[in-house]
Amino acid sequence: MALHSGVSFVRLNGFRHLARLLSTHRKPNIVQNEKNADFPGAKAPYVTEIKFLNESSYDPIPIYRVLDNNGEVIDNNEEPNIDRDTLLNMYKSMIQLSQMDKILYESQRQGRISFYMTNYGEEGIHVGSAAALSPKDLVFAQYREVGVFLFRGYTVTELVNQCYGNCEDPGKGKQMPVHYGSKQHNIVTISSPLATQMPQAVGAAYALKRIPNNDRCVICYFGEGAASEGDAHAAFNFAATLDCPVIMLCRNNGYAISTPTGEQYRGDGIASRGPALGLNTVRVDGTDPLAVYNAVTRARELVLGTNKPVLIEAMSYRVGHHSTSDDSSAYRPLEEIDKWTKDESPIQKFRLYLEQKGLWNEEADKAWAKECRNTVVRTMQDAEKKKLPHWKEMLEDVYYDMPPRIQKQIQQMEDHLKKYQEHYPLNRYQSE
Amino acid sequence: MSSLVVKRSVLLAKLIKHVNSEAKRLSSHFVYFPDNGKPVEGETTKMNMMQAINNAMDLTLRSDPTAVVFGEDVAFGGVFRCALGLQEKYGKDRVFNTPLCEQGIAGFGIGLATAGATAIAEIQFADYIFPAFDQLVNEAAKARYRSGGQFPCGALTVRTPCGAVGHGGLYHSQSPEAFFAHVPGLKVVVPRGPTAAKGLLLSCIREKDPCIFLEPKILYRSATEDVPVEDYTLPLGKAQVLREGDAATLVAWGTQVHVLLEVAQKAHDELGVSCEVIDLQSILPWDEETVCNSVKKTGRCLIAHEAPLTSGFGAEVAATVQEECFLHLEAPIGRVTGWDAPFPHVFEPFYLPTVSRCYDELRRLLQY
Ligand SMILES: Cc1ncc(C[n+]2csc(CCOP(=O)(O)OP(=O)(O)O)c2C)c(N)n1
Ligand SMILES: [Mg+2]
Numbered sequence: 001m002a003l004h005s006g007v008s009f010v011r012l013n014g015f016r017h018l019a020r021l022l023s024t025h026r027k028p029n030i031v032q033n034e035k036n037a038d039f040p041g042a043k044a045p046y047v048t049e050i051k052f053l054n055e056s057s058y059d060p061i062p063i064y065r066v067l068d069n070n071g072e073v074i075d076n077n078e079e080p081n082i083d084r085d086t087l088l089n090m091y092k093s094m095i096q097l098s099q100m101d102k103i104l105y106e107s108q109r110q111g112r113i114s115f116y117m118t119n120y121g122e123e124g125i126h127v128g129s130a131a132a133l134s135p136k137d138l139v140f141a142q143y144r145e146v147g148v149f150l151f152r153g154y155t156v157t158e159l160v161n162q163c164y165g166n167c168e169d170p171g172k173g174k175q176m177p178v179h180y181g182s183k184q185h186n187i188v189t190i191s192s193p194l195a196t197q198m199p200q201a202v203g204a205a206y207a208l209k210r211i212p213n214n215d216r217c218v219i220c221y222f223g224e225g226a227a228s229e230g231d232a233h234a235a236f237n238f239a240a241t242l243d244c245p246v247i248m249l250c251r252n253n254g255y256a257i258s259t260p261t262g263e264q265y266r267g268d269g270i271a272s273r274g275p276a277l278g279l280n281t282v283r284v285d286g287t288d289p290l291a292v293y294n295a296v297t298r299a300r301e302l303v304l305g306t307n308k309p310v311l312i313e314a315m316s317y318r319v320g321h322h323s324t325s326d327d328s329s330a331y332r333p334l335e336e337i338d339k340w341t342k343d344e345s346p347i348q349k350f351r352l353y354l355e356q357k358g359l360w361n362e363e364a365d366k367a368w369a370k371e372c373r374n375t376v377v378r379t380m381q382d383a384e385k386k387k388l389p390h391w392k393e394m395l396e397d398v399y400y401d402m403p404p405r406i407q408k409q410i411q412q413m414e415d416h417l418k419k420y421q422e423h424y425p426l427n428r429y430q431s432e
Numbered sequence: 433m434s435s436l437v438v439k440r441s442v443l444l445a446k447l448i449k450h451v452n453s454e455a456k457r458l459s460s461h462f463v464y465f466p467d468n469g470k471p472v473e474g475e476t477t478k479m480n481m482m483q484a485i486n487n488a489m490d491l492t493l494r495s496d497p498t499a500v501v502f503g504e505d506v507a508f509g510g511v512f513r514c515a516l517g518l519q520e521k522y523g524k525d526r527v528f529n530t531p532l533c534e535q536g537i538a539g540f541g542i543g544l545a546t547a548g549a550t551a552i553a554e555i556q557f558a559d560y561i562f563p564a565f566d567q568l569v570n571e572a573a574k575a576r577y578r579s580g581g582q583f584p585c586g587a588l589t590v591r592t593p594c595g596a597v598g599h600g601g602l603y604h605s606q607s608p609e610a611f612f613a614h615v616p617g618l619k620v621v622v623p624r625g626p627t628a629a630k631g632l633l634l635s636c637i638r639e640k641d642p643c644i645f646l647e648p649k650i651l652y653r654s655a656t657e658d659v660p661v662e663d664y665t666l667p668l669g670k671a672q673v674l675r676e677g678d679a680a681t682l683v684a685w686g687t688q689v690h691v692l693l694e695v696a697q698k699a700h701d702e703l704g705v706s707c708e709v710i711d712l713q714s715i716l717p718w719d720e721e722t723v724c725n726s727v728k729k730t731g732r733c734l735i736a737h738e739a740p741l742t743s744g745f746g747a748e749v750a751a752t753v754q755e756e757c758f759l760h761l762e763a764p765i766g767r768v769t770g771w772d773a774p775f776p777h778v779f780e781p782f783y784l785p786t787v788s789r790c791y792d793e794l795r796r797l798l799q800y
Contacts, residue, residue, distance in 0.1 A: 114598075114599035114777075115599065165777050165778035166778075173776070173777055173778035173779065174601070174602065174774070174776050174777055174778075174779075175601050175602055175777055176599070176600070176601035176602075176603075176604065176777050179601075191603070192559070192601075192602065192603035192604070193559070193560060193562070193563075193603060194532065194560075225531075225532040226532060228531035228532040228533045228536070229532060229533050229534075229535075229563065230533060230535050230536075230563060231563070256504075256505075256532050257504070257505045257511065258505045258507070258508045258529075259504065259505055259507075259529050259531075259532065263507070263528075263529045263531070264531050264532065265531065325511070326511075330508055330509075331508045388778045388779075389778070389779075391779055391782045393779065394771065394773060394776050394779035394782055394783060395771055395772075395773050398772065398773045398774070405742065405772060406771070406772050406773070409741070409771045409772060413771070413782065416788070416789055416792055419792065420788040420789075420792060423786065423787075423788040424781055424782065424788075425781055
């Protein structure tokens, strides 16, 4: 089975593409025997020679792209037909995101928020995938996918309030910054433990599949580092065996904190695991929003048409530090970053594309960047003025109904605060 | 052997009452009380807890050729830099990154120990130890028992940063000691500062049973002491009495020890009473004798920990104390802990067992 499907993302229509993909792997010699083995665990031909397969038994899985570095479409047949407003929403979301990243990263340095993570270099994956989905499709994210939130209309205000954990944070101050979530936008709240969202996404897809006339799929974003967790394997295997309409989208940005991919896995990246586990798989250039758009569009057709999962590996580069707790100069050379910011910037490629189509220009770019900055700064000023939620919120939402034991604890804290209020920063929190 | 025991108890006696008053407020919730007693004579160097842990691993790698140090991002020193410089010094086959997989790290460590190597595994945050729970609870802890002693994995030590830091939220703040304290076969240790960390970690590494070493991460950089440079161990299963008193026994481990030292000082200054403060250090097995002897003397016991109240390790201590000291007790045993909720981000100042919450409870016990 694996021998015949080094790459098995099959286009629904058109064999040209398929032929190209199939030509990328070599078949080992199979001694033609009369019959195939019929073991319950494998139907395969018998051979009389021992041959170990390894990563060089297959050619590398190719990387699908639409745009070149100058934002020009390489093969006109592959240019997606996206309406003007959507294209602009994609681009504007990317700019809004990178402007927000700059300011919030800096604000953490100034001690205004406790933590932050930037998305630099991966904006194209966010908007390319978000634009290809229905807003009703359910999203399970890792943390570095904020462009999906912005594209779906989650506001800078909501994002900034979450980072401050103030009384208007939809998450009510419970989680660290960047752990966003929105029921209204069909994006499940982010959790820090890595890869936990992966089997959850698969389960959600199974539930959707069972709804009559289902027209929703699930997309699950995860990093190439997270893909080393046991949960990742469970997710792939469950998705394939239980026929779940889920798109598993790996952001392979080259690093998991300081760990480079060379120490994270051997073999041909994350994509090579897909065919091995029975998932339709494709690898795309994650710095090319249109490539991501096409891949996710076709993946969506495939998962909803067949109830079978798709694995997409979007290749990119983590341009920023891992987070505000990290200084990546301790483990990677500056020149490496330069290369990915100069030639392979998804924002730059997409801007050049839009300019060539006459949809955007330098003036518009300056104006929008300025507006984005202003939005963030204004929002932060507002967010800072807002109180944190009432301290009692601390013990809310542990359960649907608060058990007596927790009620008693609230009472104890309340009594304690009456006596010792000067020891607590009560003025920063909402009062009754 | 017996001379060793004698030596150890002498060391213990030396460590009593050695907490000094150059206390320093580290965050809104506690003041750090450095150790000034030395577990061994000889040269000392100023080290923070990160450096003391680094030093313990350095000594191990130097003296034990089978020893390896590994985990996520460990090659460049780990996210808290405890392994800083060790790869350069000992090579990539002894200090290395693993793929991002805690169950893999724990299982790999058990395998190393089974085959005769000394395994020092790092789990990046204690909050992320749960994928490794099966390997630790069902495998490491039970390996000796189920094999009739043939395949123990005592050479495994799992180090992991735990506890509150001011802004860690749900998944960078937890103190999971009670989960592991429920597992016969494991040893669970929590140091309160650099001197203790070095001696206890070296003990864990050499211990014949698998150890979970929980490092309160807020102490890594800010807690500094004069730590002996030479190799020394501190006994596992032994508590330390850090301050003697007769009014009440205050029991804690890790960062919370410093909170209770401040409470004892406050009680001394404001109420004129002297409290005994005990650092449990070893959670499993724990030093019932030291705690119960103290409670028999004071008649009152307050236990404090950051983890939630319900089924926290304080419950185990309280149950044993009431069993052993029932007739000596003059007040119910008090527990001041994190509340029964996940560890919250912006509410941390209200969630923690603060000095004022512990002091409030101590007054209640004294007035009972
Ligand atoms: C279970 C678990 N282990 C460790 C961590 C700590 N951690 C947070 S992010 C990260 C690296 C993740 O890398 P990757 O999945 O490649 O995503 P990227 O940061 O590159 O976007 C690590 C180790 C965690 N959050 N959860
Ligand atoms: Mg990564």
